[in-house]
Amino acid sequence: xxxxxxxxxxxxxxxxxxxxxxxxxxxxxxxxxxxxxxxxxxxxxxxxxxxxxxxxxxxxxxxxxxxxxxxxxxxxxxxxxxxxxxxxxxxxxxxxxxxxxxxxxxxxxxxxxxxxxxxxxxxxxxxxxxxxxxxxxxxxxxxxxxxxxxxxxxxxxxxxxxxxxxxxxxxxxxxxxxxxxxxxxxxxxxxxxxxxxxxxxxxxxxxxxxxxxxxxxxxxxxxxxxxxxxxxxxxxxxxxxxxxxxxxxxxxxxxxxxxxxxxxxxxxxxxxxxxxxxxxxxxxxxxxxxxxxxxxxxxxxxxxxxxxxxxxxxxxxxxxxxxxxxxxxxxxxxxxxxxxxxxxxxxxxxxxxxxxxxxxxxxxxxxxxxxxxxxxxxxxxxxxxxxxxxxxxxxxxxxxxxxxxxxxxxxxxxxxxxxxxxxxxxxxxxxxxxxxxxxxxxxxxxxxxxxxxxxxxxxxxxxxxxxxxxxxxxxxxxxxxxxxxxxxxxxxxxxxxxxxxxxxxxxxxxxxxxxxxxxxxxxxxxxxxxxxxxxxxxxxxxxxxxxxxxxxxxxxxxxxxxxxxxxxxxxxxxxxxxxxxxxxxxxxxxxxxxxxxxxxxxxxxxxxxxxxxxxxxxxxxxxxxxxxxxxxxxxxxxxxxxxxxxxxxxxxxxxxxxxxxxxxxxxxxxxxxxxxxxxxxxxxxxxxxxxxxxxxxxxxxxxxxxxxxxxxxxxxxxxxxxxxxxxxxxxxxxxxxxxxxxxxxxxxxxx
DNA sequence: AGGGCGAGCCAC
DNA sequence: AAACGTGGCTCGCCCT
Numbered sequence: 001x002x003x004x005x006x007x008x009x010x011x012x013x014x015x016x017x018x019x020x021x022x023x024x025x026x027x028x029x030x031x032x033x034x035x036x037x038x039x040x041x042x043x044x045x046x047x048x049x050x051x052x053x054x055x056x057x058x059x060x061x062x063x064x065x066x067x068x069x070x071x072x073x074x075x076x077x078x079x080x081x082x083x084x085x086x087x088x089x090x091x092x093x094x095x096x097x098x099x100x101x102x103x104x105x106x107x108x109x110x111x112x113x114x115x116x117x118x119x120x121x122x123x124x125x126x127x128x129x130x131x132x133x134x135x136x137x138x139x140x141x142x143x144x145x146x147x148x149x150x151x152x153x154x155x156x157x158x159x160x161x162x163x164x165x166x167x168x169x170x171x172x173x174x175x176x177x178x179x180x181x182x183x184x185x186x187x188x189x190x191x192x193x194x195x196x197x198x199x200x201x202x203x204x205x206x207x208x209x210x211x212x213x214x215x216x217x218x219x220x221x222x223x224x225x226x227x228x229x230x231x232x233x234x235x236x237x238x239x240x241x242x243x244x245x246x247x248x249x250x251x252x253x254x255x256x257x258x259x260x261x262x263x264x265x266x267x268x269x270x271x272x273x274x275x276x277x278x279x280x281x282x283x284x285x286x287x288x289x290x291x292x293x294x295x296x297x298x299x300x301x302x303x304x305x306x307x308x309x310x311x312x313x314x315x316x317x318x319x320x321x322x323x324x325x326x327x328x329x330x331x332x333x334x335x336x337x338x339x340x341x342x343x344x345x346x347x348x349x350x351x352x353x354x355x356x357x358x359x360x361x362x363x364x365x366x367x368x369x370x371x372x373x374x375x376x377x378x379x380x381x382x383x384x385x386x387x388x389x390x391x392x393x394x395x396x397x398x399x400x401x402x403x404x405x406x407x408x409x410x411x412x413x414x415x416x417x418x419x420x421x422x423x424x425x426x427x428x429x430x431x432x433x434x435x436x437x438x439x440x441x442x443x444x445x446x447x448x449x450x451x452x453x454x455x456x457x458x459x460x461x462x463x464x465x466x467x468x469x470x471x472x473x474x475x476x477x478x479x480x481x482x483x484x485x486x487x488x489x490x491x492x493x494x495x496x497x498x499x500x501x502x503x504x505x506x507x508x509x510x511x512x513x514x515x516x517x518x519x520x521x522x523x524x525x526x527x528x529x530x531x532x533x534x535x536x537x538x539x540x541x542x543x544x545x546x547x548x549x550x551x552x553x554x555x556x557x558x559x560x561x562x563x564x565x566x567x568x569x570x571x572x573x574x575x576x577x578x579x580x581x582x583x584x585x586x587x588x589x590x591x592x593x594x595x596x597x598x599x600x601x602x603x604x605x606x607x608x609x610x611x612x613x614x615x616x617x618x619x620x621x622x623x624x625x626x627x628x629x630x631x632x633x634x635x636x637x638x639x640x641x642x643x644x645x646x647x648x649x650x651x652x653x654x655x656x657x658x659x660x661x662x663x664x665x666x667x668x669x670x671x672x673x674x675x676x677x678x679x680x681x682x683x684x685x686x687x688x689x690x691x692x693x694x695x696x697x698x699x700x701x702x703x704x705x706x707x708x709x710x711x712x713x714x715x716x717x718x719x720x721x722x723x724x725x726x727x728x729x730x731x732x733x734x735x736x737x738x739x740x741x742x743x744x745x746x747x748x749x750x751x
Numbered sequence: 752a753g754g755g756c757g758a759g760c761c762a763c
Numbered sequence: 764a765a766a767c768g769t770g771g772c773t774c775g776c777c778c779t
Contacts, residue, residue, distance in 0.1 A: 367775055368758060390759060415760065419773060443769055447763085454771045457762035483763095541767040550766085631764060645764060660768040664763095668769095694763045694769085755778080763769080 106266060110278045116167040117285040119277060121179045126189055132165045133193050138200030138224055139163065140288040140295065143209045144272045144280070146174075150211035151429050155183060156273040157280060158190070161202075161288035168285040170277075178277035183216065191218055200224030202295045204243045204287070207437075210324045227294045229316050232441030233308055234301055237599060241441075247290050254297040256290060307595030315594065315672050316440060322679045322689065323438050329690040329700060330433035331455065334467045334736070338425045341465070345417040352410045359403025365410060375401075420462035427453055438691065445661050446596045446668040448692050456693045463738030473703045474737055477713055478696035479674075480728040481506060482667045483540060489723035490593065490662060493572035500725035507532045514562075514569050535566055539573065540663050542656030545628060556628055577659055584658040585611075591662070593721075594669040598661035600654045610651040613644045670721040671695060677716035685709070698737075705733070707747045 120126055133139070140161035147153035156174040161167075173183035193199050194213065201220065203209055205228040210220050228241050238246075247256050266283065267275060275283070302309035356365055360379075363370045372387045381400050385393040391411065398404050427434045434453065442449035450456040458466075468474045479485075484506055488496040499509040511522040511532035522528045531552055538548045549559040567574035584590050585607040589599040614626050617636055627633055630641060675689060678697055682689050691698040697717065701709070714729040721727065732740030741749075 364775080366773095369776075388758090411760085415773085419761075423772080442771095445769060447769060449770050451771060454762080457760090457771065459761060462761085478763095538767075543767045544765080546766045548767090641764095649765075656768065664769065696763085753779090756776090757774105758776105759772105759774085761770105761772085 102266060106279055109282045113278070113282045114168075117281055117289075118167055118169050119281050120169050120171040120186075121181065121277075123181070126171070126181060126186065129160075129169060129171075130189055130193075132162055133160075133199075136162050136164050136199070138202065139193075140202040140292040141194075141209065142203060142284065142287045142291065143212050144170075144284050145212055146271055146273055148208075150208060150215070151435060153212070153215075155212055155216060157284060158186065159284040159288045161285075161292045163292060168289045170281045170284040172277055172280060175273050175275070175277060175280065177274075180277070187213075187216055187218055194218055194220050197221035202227065202291055204228050204291045204294070205241075206320055207324055207327075210321065211327070214324075214328065223317065223320055225295050225298070226317065226320055227291055227298060229320060229441050230298045230302065230312055231294075233312055233316060233596070234298060235599070236441075236444045236597070237601065243287065243290060243294070246294060250294070250297070251290075254293040256293060307591075308597065311595045311669075315669065315676070318676055319440050319672055322675055323440055325679070325688065326690055326692075327435050327437055329688040330429070330431070330435040331466045331690065331737075332433050332469050333425055333428055333465050335425060335428070335432070337467075338421060338465050341461075342417065342421045345413055345421060349410065349413050349417065352406050352413065355406045356403060356410060359401070359406065365407060366414070371407075416459065416461055420458060421465065424453060424462065424465055436691075440672070443668075444598060444657075445665040446592065446672070447664065447694055448668070448671075450691075455691055458737075460738040464736055466737040468700060468703075468735050471703055472700050473705060474734045474740075475699040475701055475705070475710070475713065475731060476696055476734070476737070476740055477678075477699070477717055477729050477731040478693075479667070479671065479717065480730050482670065482695045482727070483663050484536060485723060485725050485727065486593075486663050486666045486670070487540060487573065487576075488725045490666065491570075491572045491576035492724070493570050493576075496570050496573060497725050505529075507536070510536065510566075510570075514566050531562070535562060539563065539566065539577065540660060542577075542652075542659055560628060580659050580662060581607075581655045584654060590658045592665035592669050594666070594673075596665050596669060598658065598665060600658065603651070603654045606647045606651050607654075610644075610647045613640065613647070616640060617644065667695065670727070671697070674717040674720035677720055678713065681712060681716050707743070710743050710747075 118125075120129055140163075142159045143155050144157040144159070145153045145155050154174065157170055157172040159168065159170045162169075171186050172178060172180040173186050174180075187194075194201075195218065199222050201223055202225045203223065204226070206220075206223050206226045210223075213220050227243070227246075231238060231241055231246060240246075251257060263272075263283075266279075272280070302312060353365075360371075360374050363374050365371055368389045371389045375381045375389065375397070376383055376387050379401060381397050384396050391408065394404055394408055394411075398408075424434060427436075429435055434455075436450050436453050436455045438455075439449045439451070448456070466474075484496075485500060488500060495513070496510075498504070499506045505524070507529045508519060508522040508524070508526075511517065511526070511528035512519045514532060514535075515522070515528050517528055522532075534551055535548070537543075538551075543551075545556045545559045545563070548563070549556045552559065552562075554562070580590060584600055585604055588601060588603050589597050591597055617630065617640060618624065618626060620637075620640075621627065621633070621635055630636060630644060671692065671694065675692060675697060678699065679689050682699055682701070685701070687699060687701040689697060690700050699713070710731050710733070714731060717729045718727040731743045733743055733746040734740040
């Protein structure tokens with residue numbers, strides 16, 4: 001092998017190298033990057049140019065030849081040690097460099113501690129702080145803790161920004177080293193301020209700090225602004241809402257030019273109570289400082305946007321403490337039931353496994369790869385759906401092999417067991433409850449999400465693990481058909497509103513009109529009603545004719561005709577959808593009824609291209625409307641097709657999402673408003689709102705609850721919005737979630 | 752060993 | 764060529 005020719009690094013190479021270094025600082029690099037970077041450091045920058053070249057400039061072949069040249073001792077450039085430069089060596093070097101970098105960064109940070117960052121370590125300093133706080137109508141606040149578990153970790157320090165006095169403090173209370181006050185002393189001194197709802201607090205992700213303060217018995221009031229929640233309203237597409245990432249990205253707009261380092265960067269896995277106070281001060285005080293600046297910047301934008309500000313002030317901000325209380329409430333798990341049910345499932349699964357081995361041999365049925373090999377290669381089952389092994393495909397193959405039904409049952413039971421029946425009890429905290437978290441700003445449409453565990457996707461059988469504590473009952477109130485009602489309101493379609501105003505069944509009425517059948521033939525369980533229900537949902541979700549056809553087991557042409565008839569009968573629904581597409585093309589965003597925005601950056605240009613291509617295609621074919629299948633149409637030129645499919649996916653996806661975001665988002669707004677009403681009502685009664693599943697609110701109430709109380713609960717929800725159609729709420733009462741009884745029956749049997 | 756990712760599946 | 768919107772969790776598989 002010949003000696004690789006040195007590659008001269010020019011200025012642009014060096015720039016790219018710097019970029020690579022920057023990239024490497026942000027994420028765990030691949031070992032090749034490490035190897036190369038370490039190599040550069042190891043050899044020094046004065047060595048041959050070949051070593052100064054950016055890795056990304058070397059094609060794979062060249063890199064390989066260089067490596068093997070080194071291995072074969074063919075590179076004799078005076079870097080003898082290089083041939084011993086192994087991966088392990090590189091990683092070690094990398095870590096050393098990182099540590100050195102960390103240390104020097106920390107040293108540098110401490111040296112540059114701003115003058116108005118102060119530690120509060122003594123009684124007199126604390127007293128002075130309390131005095132100064134009396135002059136502040138609004139402050140920024142943050143806690144530093146031993147970890148991220150709000151039910152087990154503890155506060156090790158607190159930082160505050162005093163905007164009027166123009167200084168920032170860090171109050172260590174549980175650091176392992178350094179002079180500091182006791183946590184109880186500090187909290188006692190601060191509690192008047194923290195619990196005073198007239199003193200505004202600005203926090204980043206307040207829910208977390210509020211939980212933490214509750215760990216030490218302090219209920220924070222007067223949350224004025226949460227920069228994380230507000231950021232989600234200002235840009236629902238933000239890739240990360242971590243304070244440091246927001247500072248890096250937007251800092252230049254509010255005077256934070258330097259990129260801040262994340263906790264991980266600086267401290268890795270070290271617990272914050274081990275961090276020396278001088279470092280802790282500059283890190284922690286900067287957090288509230290940053291939060292405050294971010295707040296001021298966000299205020300400008302919210303005020304400019306008006307409606308969004310109102311949404312924040314009236315809805316999202318008050319909802320934060322509702323979330324805190326919901327999470328604190330938690331869900332009680334029936335542990336005996338869980339054990340017993342788990343055993344039942346395990347034995348049933350064991351038997352199914354025996355049958356599966358008989359049918360399919362010794363394979364792992366949980367593995368799609370092994371399963372598809374068995375089903376399609378060995379057993380030669382027809383590949384109805386491209387070798388897929390999902391439920392839908394398996395159901396289609398049910399008649400083809402006797403083992404499939406066992407497989408389906410096995411899927412169902414193992415899912416239930418592993419994801420729910422075994423997993424939920426593992427999350428039980430010391431109070432016997434699970435405390436999942438609810439996130440009000442995790443979805444782009446404004447709906448709630450839930451995790452650790454997700455309480456919004458429990459199947460009925462898993463919900464049965466959750467019970468009301470003694471003396472309590474669970475109440476589940478759900479909005480009936482909220483999304484169609486929102487559509488009826490927003491589209492303004494009088495015909496769609498009619499059944500709601502007259503108390504008729506929506507889908508039967510729709511079906512009767514669209515299919516031109518007497519209402520008797522469109523009743524509950526009729527095929528027309530079923531079709532209509534699927535069809536309406538398809539319109540709200542923007543389903544393609546292909547999918548709709550397969551759902552209804554009709555042809556694409558029939559589906560197209562069906563939707564055409566629907567739009568003809570309900571023209572305002574059609575125009576709402578078309579108008580929305582136009583609107584999103586023009587503005588690149590849509591809004592819910594309450595001003596929540598869903599943005600589609602870059603859509604305008606793509607939509608223009610898309611529309612002009614549609615026009616061209618229609619002209620060539622001499623038709624008004626785009627044909628159902630463009631790809632197979634022989635009359636359309638190839639390059640036109642190619643251009644069309646380049647933008648088709650993105651544009652149609654944005655259009656579907658825009659229509660859906662208005663409907664789903666408005667429904668979410670209404671639910672959030674309802675939750676505020678319910679929270680107030682429940683608090684007054686000493687009850688608890690404990691969760692939400694999109695259109696349903698869950699409450700924990702005394703078992704003395706009356707029919708009248710339930711009416712008030714429902715009123716809290718129906719009065720949440722005044723639409724052109726009435727809102728309807730159905731309520732179930734239960735001791736065990738998943739075994740609910742309609743309110744009517746409950747009170748009838750109680751009497 | 753542990754992270755990333757896709758398949759699959761649960762909910763509305 | 765892809766085919767329905769919003770989520771989160773577990774598993775197998777593949778990678779380092």
